[in-house]
Amino acid sequence: MNTCFSSYRSLFPVLGDYVHLASCSQGAIAQPISKAIEEYHASLLSVGTNWEESILKVEATRKKFAEFINAEPDEIAIVASASDAISAVATTLSYHHTKNRISLTDLEFPTAGHIWFAQKHHGADVSFIRSQNGMLPLEQYEKEVTECTLLTFISHVSYHNGFTQNLKKISNIVHHKGSLLFVDAYQSSGQVPIDVREMNIDMLCTGTRKYMLGIPGVAFLYIKKELAEQLQPRHTGWFGQEDKAKFDIYNSIYAYGAKRFETGTPCFISIYAAYEALKLLLNVGVEHIHSYLQDLGKFTREFGIANGLKVATPTASSMYSGMTPFFIDEASKVEKKLKEKRILVSSRKDVIRIAPHFYNTKEELEYAINELVQLVK
Ligand SMILES: Cc1ncc(COP(=O)(O)O)c(C=O)c1O
Structure with a gap:
């Protein structure tokens, strides 16, 4: 899917090899950096x-x-x-x-x-x-x-x-x-x-x-x-x-x-x-990034819940960010297994955090959540 940020994806070499959804830990590095x-x-x-x-x-x-x-x-x-x-x-x-x-x-x-x-x-x-x-x-x-x-x-x-x-x-x-x-x-x-x-x-x-x-x-x-x-x-x-x-x-x-x-x-x-x-x-504009990530965050929560995952963000709140944590047993082990599948997420205690940035797409989120669901089944 093309997004308004698609043209930036080529700046991030890691995106060619990995689904990078770990911006809450270490964001992807762009060529100018x-x-x-x-x-x-x-x-x-x-x-x-x-x-x-x-x-x-x-x-x-x-x-x-x-x-x-x-x-x-x-x-x-x-x-x-x-x-x-x-x-x-x-x-x-x-x-x-x-x-x-x-x-x-x-x-x-x-x-x-x-x-x-x-x-x-x-x-x-x-x-x-x-x-x-x-x-x-x-x-x-x-x-x-x-x-x-x-x-x-x-x-x-x-x-x-x-x-x-x-x-x-x-x-x-x-x-x-x-x-x-x-x-x-x-x-x-x-x-x-x-x-x-x-x-x-x-x-x-x-x-x-x-x-x-x-x-x-x-x-x-x-x-x-x-x-x-x-x-x-x-x-x-x-x-x-x-x-x-x-x-x-x-x-x-x-x-x-x-x-x-x-x-x-x-x-x-x-x-x-x-x-x-x-x-x-x-240059990209944090206002634009914010509204895009609100959309990706909503998608992540809804797609995860529809696939049986339990979201750790309080659902009654309108105060969401782009980061979505799911409760997962042995979260850090699951993080490692996802990395073997070239999907980068970040675990903390009892959650796996899915943290996209403006360079990510809904397809990547869908793919990563499907793999996560398979692993924890
Ligand atoms: C919200 C928040 N504050 C502080 C820190 C710690 O940052 P530092 O290692 O630069 O001290 C982190 C690290 O993950 C964090 O997420």
Whole structure:
């Protein structure tokens, strides 16, 4: 079947050999991204040092990501992983006894729990906002976020069940209670449009290896400018300084805005990849990708259910993403068996996640679900 994205398929070599439905874990790599990785590598081989070009690429990538989420470049720090981005904030906050609660949902990727729990020794009171039937109704935020909440931490799209949240409505609720809102957008960025201004988000993190079409080694931390200026990172280094080229060991002056959250030399090769990936995504348009993936997600759920699979996304919700998880016994074994059949999906605990991107077709989904059904029969 031809889709409005068919012309892009030839950019992704892996699609010739595999049905790639694992964008919630590692998206397919497009030729321009692969070329950028080679370019970085080749420059080291041919010119020996490429520091200046690499620093220029870092700044160009910062600008592109800012454009991607409607922020300003000063509001973006480039870090190594989403966990680093969360830790950078968590280790910076002051946990005063009347304002020390961190409210996070139980649909978070576990790294969030690990990081916030580590702050308990420094005065944080970690409290869960419990999901109900896989969903987080707005009333839960009304109830669980209190005047003591310093920061509310939520995923835009859940890594496990794909539940997608209305960030603007949640930001209104938590701000009304005097809490900051920190969003983990790793499962949404690249498939769901994000506008940090319009959604009124204080902080956001994401990495590039899932729907953002990049590779591991680079993640972004957005912090609203006014807020970043008030924060004094404890996890820091020369890249977080106003002028690292001064090489002044006696003084520490933080860089302006979110950049102060940077530490040491970033992973340049991944940044080369991220720059091209952002260019490609901006070119295709996340709005278009989103509406296409909503359609593919609906198809996946309906076709899976019609073939006897049990979907883990709460069916009563209209807040679907492009990712559809099915409950499967021994999910990780089934993932491996599908890989032998050249079908790439991603398992987590009790589910197999089917996560298409704009380069996939309904035929691929139909084929993969039929094979999955055969395997679990
Ligand atoms: C929603 C979400 N947040 C955070 C992470 C962890 O990211 P990182 O390994 O870059 O710290 C993942 C990884 O799969 C994720 O899905």
